[in-house]
Amino acid sequence: MQLMLTPEEARLLLGQLAQRIQTLDAELVHTDKRDLQRSLAGDLKALQALTDKIRSEADDAKNAR
Numbered sequence: 001m002q003l004m005l006t007p008e009e010a011r012l013l014l015g016q017l018a019q020r021i022q023t024l025d026a027e028l029v030h031t032d033k034r035d036l037q038r039s040l041a042g043d044l045k046a047l048q049a050l051t052d053k054i055r056s057e058a059d060d061a062k063n064a065r
Contacts, residue, residue: 010058017051 005013021044028040 005054005058007058007062010054014051014054017047017054021047021051 024040024044024047028037028044031037031040
Protein backbone atom coordinates (compact mmCIF):
# COMPACT_ATOMS: atom_id res chain seq x y z
CA MET A 1 0.00 0.00 0.00
CA GLN A 2 1.20 3.50 -0.74
CA LEU A 3 -0.20 6.60 0.94
CA MET A 4 0.61 10.07 -0.31
CA LEU A 5 0.39 12.82 2.30
CA THR A 6 0.70 16.55 1.94
CA PRO A 7 3.24 18.18 4.26
CA GLU A 8 0.33 19.48 6.36
CA GLU A 9 -1.20 15.98 6.62
CA ALA A 10 2.17 14.50 7.57
CA ARG A 11 2.64 17.10 10.32
CA LEU A 12 -0.86 16.41 11.65
CA LEU A 13 -0.34 12.65 11.62
CA LEU A 14 3.08 12.91 13.26
CA GLY A 15 1.62 15.13 15.97
CA GLN A 16 -1.17 12.65 16.68
CA LEU A 17 1.28 9.76 16.74
CA ALA A 18 3.53 11.65 19.15
CA GLN A 19 0.60 12.25 21.50
CA ARG A 20 -0.42 8.59 21.37
CA ILE A 21 3.16 7.47 21.99
CA GLN A 22 3.34 9.71 25.08
CA THR A 23 0.03 8.32 26.35
CA LEU A 24 1.10 4.71 25.84
CA ASP A 25 4.45 5.39 27.46
CA ALA A 26 2.72 6.81 30.53
CA GLU A 27 0.40 3.80 30.67
CA LEU A 28 3.36 1.45 30.40
CA VAL A 29 5.15 3.10 33.31
CA HIS A 30 2.08 2.86 35.55
CA THR A 31 0.99 -0.72 34.93
CA ASP A 32 2.12 -3.76 36.88
CA LYS A 33 0.45 -6.35 34.63
CA ARG A 34 3.06 -8.17 32.53
CA ASP A 35 0.70 -8.99 29.64
CA LEU A 36 -0.42 -5.39 29.39
CA GLN A 37 3.19 -4.19 29.57
CA ARG A 38 4.16 -6.45 26.68
CA SER A 39 1.18 -5.30 24.63
CA LEU A 40 1.86 -1.62 25.29
CA ALA A 41 5.57 -2.04 24.57
CA GLY A 42 4.75 -3.70 21.24
CA ASP A 43 2.36 -0.90 20.33
CA LEU A 44 4.95 1.71 21.29
CA LYS A 45 7.59 0.04 19.14
CA ALA A 46 5.23 -0.16 16.15
CA LEU A 47 4.09 3.46 16.48
CA GLN A 48 7.65 4.69 16.81
CA ALA A 49 8.67 2.73 13.70
CA LEU A 50 5.72 4.22 11.82
CA THR A 51 6.68 7.70 13.01
CA ASP A 52 10.27 7.15 11.86
CA LYS A 53 9.06 5.90 8.48
CA ILE A 54 6.81 8.91 7.92
CA ARG A 55 9.58 11.32 8.93
CA SER A 56 12.03 9.59 6.61
CA GLU A 57 9.61 9.74 3.69
CA ALA A 58 8.87 13.41 4.40
CA ASP A 59 12.60 14.20 4.51
CA ASP A 60 13.16 12.34 1.24
CA ALA A 61 10.34 14.25 -0.43
CA LYS A 62 11.67 17.53 0.93
CA ASN A 63 15.20 16.81 -0.34
CA ALA A 64 13.90 15.78 -3.78
CA ARG A 65 12.57 19.26 -4.41
